[in-house]
Amino acid sequence: MVRRKKKAKNFPRVVSFSLTARRDKGQSDYLAMNVIYNARIQQAFVRSILFRSCGKCKGRLVYVSKNRNDQTASFYCEACQQFVQSIKASYKLQFIAFNPQQQRFENYVAYEDALQPILGRTAQELEEFLKQNTNVLDFIERQLLQLNCHLILRVARSNRDTAKGVEAIVPVVDQNEWVPIVQKFIEYKQQTTLKLDKVLQKELSSLSLHLLERLNVESSMEP
């Protein structure tokens, strides 16, 4: 028990969210799980990171029917076997990473618990954020590509997917320096806006100088 605690301390803070979530569900902690050390993400299908799920069972909503009268959509949940009113956004990210232990590329899939800590937003929050910041998905993709990370795998269960379920993605960086990706995006955006402002100011001042010079020349040319 003591040894476990000591070990857990060495794990970066980014996994603590997943760990707490697991403990809340009464599951064992990740120390019993499989870890792929120093994996490198080669491809991440960020375009489809968000999907609509049932607010009740969190299952994927596949069937949509448009109501002819008011054009609103109804979603059918196969698990609950009914049309559901409560709908929420959820994360599901499929990605390919290089597994250095096996020396091969493998398919992985990550959900809410694994993505929220590294993105710094819940799926619901990202969906909102996306409305004003459509290019955030490109930014997330760029940040994930070639990311060196430890992948903590979910306990294998019989599933139809060939992809391995990921419990946590732990970036191999100094944990004090790790900034959640959406936060990084906000900072990046602020910086580029500042830079643009400066460039614009410079352009404007040189333009006005140029205009002044021309005016002077023209006025001196007048008879």
Ligand SMILES: [Zn+2]
């Ligand atoms: Zn459901």
